[in-house]
Amino acid sequence: xxxxxxxxxxxxxxxxxxxxxxxxxxxxxxxxxxxxxxxxxxxxxxxxxxxxxxxxxxxxxxxxxxxxxxxxxxxxxxxxxxxxxxxxxxxxxxxxxxxxxxxxxxxxxxxxxxxxxxxxxxxxxxxxxxxxxxxxxxxxxxxxxxxxxxxxxxxxxxxxxxxxxxxxxxxxxxxxxxxxxxxxxxxxxxxxxxxxxxxxxxxxxxxxxxxxxxxxxxxxxxxxxxxxxxxxxxxxxxxxxxxxxxxxxxxxxxxxxxxxxxxxxxxxxxxxxxxxxxxxxxxxxxxxxxxxxxxxxxxxx
Amino acid sequence: xxxxxxxxxxxxxxxxxxxxxxxxxxxxxxxxxxxxxxxxxxxxxxxxxxxxxxxxxxxxxxxxxxxxxxxxxxxxxxxxxxxxxxxxxxxxxxxxxxxxxxxxxxxxxxxxxxxxxxxxxxxxxxxxxxxxxxxxxxxxxxxxxxxxxxxxxxxxxxxxxxxxxxxxxxxxxxxxxxxxxxxxxxxxxxxxxxxxxxxxxxxxxxxxxxxxxxxxxxxxxxxxxxxxxxxxxxxxxxxxxxxxxxxxxxxxxxxxxxxxxxxxxxxxxxxxxxxxxxxxxxxxxxxxxxxxxxxxxxxxxxxxxxxxxxxxxxxxxxxxxxxxxxxxxxxxxxxxxxxxxxxxxxxxxxxxxxxxxxxxxxxxxxxxxxxxxxxxxxxxxxxxxxxxxxxxxxxxxxxxxxxxxxxxxxxxxxxxxxxxxx
Numbered sequence: 185x186x187x188x189x190x191x192x193x194x195x196x197x198x199x200x201x202x203x204x205x206x207x208x209x210x211x212x213x214x215x216x217x218x219x220x221x222x223x224x225x226x227x228x229x230x231x232x233x234x235x236x237x238x239x240x241x242x243x244x245x246x247x248x249x250x251x252x253x254x255x256x257x258x259x260x261x262x263x264x265x266x267x268x269x270x271x272x273x274x275x276x277x278x279x280x281x282x283x284x285x286x287x288x289x290x291x292x293x294x295x296x297x298x299x300x301x302x303x304x305x306x307x308x309x310x311x312x313x314x315x316x317x318x319x320x321x322x323x324x325x326x327x328x329x330x331x332x333x334x335x336x337x338x339x340x341x342x343x344x345x346x347x348x349x350x351x352x353x354x355x356x357x358x359x360x361x362x363x364x365x366x367x368x369x370x371x372x373x374x375x376x377x378x379x380x381x382x383x384x385x386x387x388x389x390x391x392x393x394x395x396x397x398x399x400x401x402x403x404x405x406x407x408x409x410x411x412x413x414x415x416x417x418x419x420x421x422x423x424x425x426x427x428x429x430x431x432x433x434x435x436x437x438x439x440x441x442x443x444x445x446x447x448x449x450x451x452x453x454x455x456x457x458x459x460x461x462x463x464x465x466x467x468x469x470x471x472x473x474x475x476x477x478x479x480x481x482x483x484x485x
Numbered sequence: 486x487x488x489x490x491x492x493x494x495x496x497x498x499x500x501x502x503x504x505x506x507x508x509x510x511x512x513x514x515x516x517x518x519x520x521x522x523x524x525x526x527x528x529x530x531x532x533x534x535x536x537x538x539x540x541x542x543x544x545x546x547x548x549x550x551x552x553x554x555x556x557x558x559x560x561x562x563x564x565x566x567x568x569x570x571x572x573x574x575x576x577x578x579x580x581x582x583x584x585x586x587x588x589x590x591x592x593x594x595x596x597x598x599x600x601x602x603x604x605x606x607x608x609x610x611x612x613x614x615x616x617x618x619x620x621x622x623x624x625x626x627x628x629x630x631x632x633x634x635x636x637x638x639x640x641x642x643x644x645x646x647x648x649x650x651x652x653x654x655x656x657x658x659x660x661x662x663x664x665x666x667x668x669x670x671x672x673x674x675x676x677x678x679x680x681x682x683x684x685x686x687x688x689x690x691x692x693x694x695x696x697x698x699x700x701x702x703x704x705x706x707x708x709x710x711x712x713x714x715x716x717x718x719x720x721x722x723x724x725x726x727x728x729x730x731x732x733x734x735x736x737x738x739x740x741x742x743x744x745x746x747x748x749x750x751x752x753x754x755x756x757x758x759x760x761x762x763x764x765x766x767x768x769x770x771x772x773x774x775x776x777x778x779x780x781x782x783x784x785x786x787x788x789x790x791x792x793x794x795x796x797x798x799x800x801x802x803x804x805x806x807x808x809x810x811x812x813x814x815x816x817x818x819x820x821x822x823x824x825x826x827x828x829x830x831x832x833x834x835x836x837x838x839x840x841x842x843x844x845x846x847x848x849x850x851x852x853x854x855x856x857x858x859x860x861x862x863x864x865x866x867x868x869x870x871x872x873x874x875x876x877x878x879x880x881x882x883x884x885x886x887x888x889x890x891x892x893x894x895x896x897x898x899x900x901x902x903x904x905x906x907x
Binding site for chain 1: 493494495496563564565566567568570574575577589592593596597703704707709717718720721722723724726727730732734735736741763764765773774775776777779790814826828829830831884885888889890892897898899902
């Protein structure tokens with residue numbers, strides 16, 4: 185008898201496409217949050233698949249802290265152009281200029297926390313009733329219980345005590361005026377699934393995910409890229425290292441790892457090896473830094 | 486694991502349910518630890534923590550102990566999803582806590598599972614909770630049930646104890662609709678028969694729990710016989726190249742679709758032939774559950790979201806009067822003759838609750854016919870009438886076309902989970 189089995193990546197993809205199509209059907213004005221990071225890239229990739237040969241029927245929204253890696257912005261603009269999508273940029277700088285938020289000062293100043301205000305403003309200004317994102321349940325403890333369709337009240341807040349039960353694949357996107365939803369199509373993916381999918385689909389990613397020579401400095405054990413957004417202390421000299429970034433958020437709070445992985449295949453090996461070698465005698469190779477971050481991210485296990 | 490083998494893995498979703506003392510957290514911790522899915526330093530951290538508390542063994546339950554913290558912080562305890570992988574399969578665990586809102590959580594966690602792990606304490610045998618677990622697994626149509634007879638170390642790894650419990654469970658399960666049942670004697674604490682074969686139970690010739698999880702045949706868990714395609718969206722690209730393109734997007738809920746197949750659109754009854762099955766990577770020769778695809782048809786007929794494409798000689802039910810088992814999820818009890826919004830596949834309708842036929846005592850499986858107020862965490866058989874016909878199958882035949890949710894129209898909360906009987 186013929187066997188009708190999907191691989192786990194095919195099944196996860198089918199699930200995500202189903203969720204994206206539900207969003208298009210259930211909401212009037214949805215948007216896809218797009219940071220240029222790998223998670224939002226694969227969501228955008230699957231959004232193209234979901235509505236092919238039509239275009240993605242919603243805009244991509246980038247909440248721009250103004251403190252980006254230039255490689256990310258270059259990638260973002262080229263990607264949006266190539267797939268023919270609409271890009272809306274919510275600017276943290278604008279929120280600062282309008283006095284809605286106050287910029288942090290000092291050596292560890294970051295605009296990471298300010299993004300929330302800009303995001304909610306962008307949602308309100310554009311009257312979005314649903315914002316999709318690339319968050320995954322394996323990222324942190326609180327996310328392990330997040331729904332695919334996550335209800336937000338009129339203040340944009342999440343009430344974990346009052347989540348709607350989510351059964352089968354029936355998603356309840358009903359809401360009152362002024363409320364909106366956050367939707368997470370790749371809830372069930374792990375970091376490994378994301379990399380394997382990028383490999384399988386041959387998806388283009390920003391160059392800084394791959395190992396490259398870079399001017400960096402070390403602060404509190406974390407390798408930071410030198411940039412004019414960050415003030416370095418005297419004890420934090422610039423050095424050249426071969427590094428890659430595992431996540432690419434705001435440049436002021438995104439650390440790099442030392443790595444030789446200059447291809448997606450090598451990244452996958454690195455992610456896999458970081459998990460296995462960690463268990464024996466601590467392997468003192470360059471992968472241990474990667475594992476360190478991994479452990480922080482997966483702390484709840 | 487190398488790159489290619491990872492690309493060939495299957496996905497297994499399983500649920501675990503239980504109370505604090507039955508060893509559920511220890512079992513999950515053991516699965517993660519023995520399958521090398523956790524890091525050395527995480528292990529060291531719980532080792533240290535166990536030592537501080539004076540525990541004799543390393544308390545693997547601490548690995549999954551998010552729930553205790555939640556209780557202290559007053560966050561809702563409900564289904565938590567956890568992930569791990571072996572070279573053969575990726576696993577999604579729907580981990581549901583035991584005590585509070587037990588039924589609601591287990592129903593939610595079970596709704597997408599292929600397999601249910603039911604823990605039985607070897608010292609106590611089949612207790613009320615075992616019956617509840619088994620009944621809910623059966624009600625939710627989980628195809629595979631694995632009874633883990635845990636704490637075998639505390640009954641001297643006795644074959645007699647295991648056989649007795651197994652016999653009791655078989656007798657109980659025969660009253661229920663569970664397709665595939667397994668029994669594993671194990672000790673989550675000591676690691677017997679979880680991932681590694683026990684040296685203490687030579688008499689047991691069966692598989693370890695991990696072997697079952699990695700090898701149970703899940704290819705037939707979906708219905709590949711009755712063709713069901715609920716239309717989610719209609720794709721009409723506004724471009725010159727695809728000017729006349731009209732694709733029906735959806736996720737296949739059953740059967741195998743091929744180009745050239747004669748199909749019928751419900752509820753209209755129009756017939757046509759499948760012209761192509763499209764994906765962005767190209768057209769495919771066949772599509773089956775749970776694939777997400779787009780169908781094009783030979784004829785230009787009016788189809789929209791909520792319609793269902795089936796084979797002409799194998800139609801689903803099309804009906805407005807429906808009987809279902811409902812699990813009530815909301816603090817506000819079911820309202821007799823109340824009106825609710827209904828979501829079923831890609832369809833939105835409204836319904837009126839015409840009758841509560843009986844409630845089920847989930848511990849004894851007895852019908853309760855003299856008290857028909859259905860409160861949170863209760864399960865009842867009800868009759869509804871919908872404003873428009875639904876295209877459905879019995880839940881026992883198809884978990885996608887046989888399930889629906891009821892929504893309170895005032896609060897928009899999901900208040901009921903329904904499994905269609907007829």
